[in-house]
Structure formats: structure tokens, C-alpha cells
Amino acid sequence: MPNAQTDDRDLVAQFRNEHTKNSAFSMILQRYQKKVYWHVRRIVINHDDADDVVQNTFIKVWENLEKFREDSKLYTWLFRVATNEALLFLNKKKAKFNTPIDEMDYSLLDSLQSGSYFNGNAAELKLQTAILTLPEKQRLVFNMKYYDALKYEEMEEILGTSVGALKASYHHAVKKIEEFLKKD
Amino acid sequence: MNFNEEHIDENLLGKPSGGFDVPDRYFETLQKNILNKTSENGFFVPDEYFETLEARIQQRIPKGKVIPLNAAIIKKYMIGVAASILFIAGLFLIKNKTSNTIPTPIYSEVNVTNLSNEDILNYVDVEDITDSHIGETALNTNDKTQKQVEDYLLNNVDEELIID
Numbered sequence: 001m002p003n004a005q006t007d008d009r010d011l012v013a014q015f016r017n018e019h020t021k022n023s024a025f026s027m028i029l030q031r032y033q034k035k036v037y038w039h040v041r042r043i044v045i046n047h048d049d050a051d052d053v054v055q056n057t058f059i060k061v062w063e064n065l066e067k068f069r070e071d072s073k074l075y076t077w078l079f080r081v082a083t084n085e086a087l088l089f090l091n092k093k094k095a096k097f098n099t100p101i102d103e104m105d106y107s108l109l110d111s112l113q114s115g116s117y118f119n120g121n122a123a124e125l126k127l128q129t130a131i132l133t134l135p136e137k138q139r140l141v142f143n144m145k146y147y148d149a150l151k152y153e154e155m156e157e158i159l160g161t162s163v164g165a166l167k168a169s170y171h172h173a174v175k176k177i178e179e180f181l182k183k184d
Numbered sequence: 185m186n187f188n189e190e191h192i193d194e195n196l197l198g199k200p201s202g203g204f205d206v207p208d209r210y211f212e213t214l215q216k217n218i219l220n221k222t223s224e225n226g227f228f229v230p231d232e233y234f235e236t237l238e239a240r241i242q243q244r245i246p247k248g249k250v251i252p253l254n255a256a257i258i259k260k261y262m263i264g265v266a267a268s269i270l271f272i273a274g275l276f277l278i279k280n281k282t283s284n285t286i287p288t289p290i291y292s293e294v295n296v297t298n299l300s301n302e303d304i305l306n307y308v309d310v311e312d313i314t315d316s317h318i319g320e321t322a323l324n325t326n327d328k329t330q331k332q333v334e335d336y337l338l339n340n341v342d343e344e345l346i347i348d
Contacts, residue, residue: 119228
């Protein structure tokens with residue numbers, strides 16, 4: 001039975017063939033849309049924003065997959081495209097509201113606390129609030145490690161950051177979250 | 185609270201968990217949540233979201249040859265600039281050609297025999313042919329053939345016509 005990686009290579013090959021391009025793209029969508037969505041959702045928090053970013057991500061995939069060099073796995077490439085799109089979206093949003101890039105985006109906290117498509121319990125809400133207090137890079141690393149269960153090597157391919165730096169980021173993120181949760 | 189038989193039956197039948205409670209419509213959405221993973225860590229998505237996502241993405245994808253908007257605009261600008269350059273260069277060449285070309289009809293009527301001495305003198309006064317490239321070329325040619333011309337004159341010209 002072919003593994004997922006082989007299947008992904010086949011899908012990329014099929015995508016490069018004009019006759020099988022549409023069906024290959026459809027299979028990529030079916031296979032990865034949820035993983036990409038939840039990854040993006042944890043970055044942008046709001047469902048409607050996540051929906052926009054996910055759609056833009058897959059449009060970018062459609063436009064650029066032929067140029068994919070296959071020096072990384074398809075899903076890490078997809079996550080990289082999605083992460084870039086999500087960060088680009090957040091930066092545009094910050095620029096729109098004149099929020100400094102490095103500063104915490106309180107609109108994300110508002111989205112979370114308004115309860116729009118969020119029905120987590122008190123503990124989940126508190127944890128998500130703690131995660132939102134992290135600097136952007138640490139937040140990304142924490143989410144990818146804790147929720148997406150990605151390996152550091154995969155995160156290195158996605159974020160272009162060394163494994164050592166990623167481990168340090170995750171360590172700092174966990175410490176900060178622990179401190180936040182202990183405060184109350 | 186009096187636990188009569190009817191009440192006990194209701195509790196047992198309506199709440200088979202033995203008193204533990206679940207949110208409204210929990211079991212109706214549980215299977216869907218598990219199968220479609222429409223909820224994660226407190227976040228959830230609208231009903232049928234993932235079922236319709238692919239169709240909405242497919243609608244936004246331009247099928248056929250994709251030319252990025254910027255590239256298309258740049259291409260149009262480049263074509264416009266190239267056309268303008270060609271047009272201006274064409275006008276310049278035509279203008280130069282017109283100004284440098286001596287009108288044919290006039291010269292077709294000109295014959296050396298028709299020219300008066302005055303015309304020739306005026307032409308020589310105006311055009312300093314010794315400074316021109318054509319003049320130099322003509323003089324060089326004359327240098328090369330000067331010996332032959334002198335020989336011809338000495339051998340063929342009537343001595344009475346030679347003016348001292």
C-alpha cells in the first residue's frame with residue numbers, strides 16, 4: 001500500500017499533467033483542507049478570516065504547485081504557504097488599525113472572547129488567551145508543536161528557522177503560558 | 185423531592201447516563217464532529233462548512249492559462265512603449281530621408297549644358313567642396329589619375345588651344 005508521501009508525489013505529478021490537473025487538485029483539497037483550516041484558524045482566530053485565508057492559500061497552491069521543487073514534503077509546503085498567507089493577513093489587519101507589527105493584536109482576543117464560533121470551556125478559553133499573549137513567532141511554534149503535532153524538522157521546513165531556535169521558542173512559550181495560567 | 189415511580193422511570197429513560205448531563209443536541213452533532221472534525225479545542229465551524237469549502241475554492245480558481253494581473257499590465261505597458269519608440273523612430277527616419285533627398289524631378293531637368301557659368305560659380309562659392317568628404321574623395325581620385333590625364337592632354341589637345 002503506498003504511503004501518504006508517495007501519494008503526495010503522485011498527486012504533484014498528476015497536477016503537472018493537464019489532463020489530471022483538476023482531479024489531483026481536488027484530491028489535495030480533500031486531503032488537506034481541514035488540516036490547513038485548523039492551522040490557519042489558530043493563527044487568525046476568527047472563522048471568517050480563516051475562511052478567507054484558506055481560500056487564498058489554495059488559490060496560491062493552484063497557481064504555484066507546478067513550480068514546487070519537491071525538496072520538501074507537500075504538506076509542509078502547504079503549511080508554509082498557509083502560514084505565510086495567515087501572517088500576511090494579520091499584518092494587513094494590523095496596518096489597517098495602525099497596530100505596531102510586534103504588538104499583540106487585541107482584536108484576536110476580542111474575536112476569541114466574543115464567542116463567535118468558539119464554544120470552548122473556561123479552561124480552553126484561558127489557554128487560548130494565554131497563547132494569544134505570546135509573541136507571534138512563539139505562538140506559531142507553540143501551535144504547530146502542541147496542536148498540529150509537527151516535528152521540529154517539519155517546522156524548520158515551514159518556518160525556515162533552525163531546529164535549535166524552534167526548541168528554544170517552544171520552551172519559552174511553554175514557560176510563559178505556565179506563568180499566565182498560574183497568575184489567576 | 186419525592187421520587188415516585190414515574191419520576192424514576194423518566195430519569196432512567198431520559199438520562200441513561202445516570203444523572204450526568206450533556207449539552208443540548210450533543211449526540212446529534214457528536215458523530216458529525218468526529219467524522220468531519222468540525223470542532224477543535226473550542227473552535228468550531230458553521231454547519232456544512234467543509235462540505236462546501238472545496239466548491240467555493242474551485243469557483244475562485246481561474247481555469248486555463250493564468251497570467252498574473254501585474255504581468256499583464258506590465259506587458260501592455262511594454263507593448264505601448266515599444267510601439268511609441270518604433271513610431272517616433274519611423275517619423276525621424278522619414279523626416280531625415282525627406283530632408284536629405286534632393287527632389288528627383290528638379291534634377292531630372294538639370295543638365296550641365298543648361299547651367300550658366302554664374303550658377304556654377306555660385307555653387308562653388310557656397311559649397312566648399314575641398315572640406316567635404318566627397319570633395320576629398322574626388323581629389324584623391326584625381327591624384328591617382330593625374331598622370332594619365334596629363335599624358336592624354338599632351339598627346340591629343342591641339343597646341344593652339346593651350347592658353348599660356
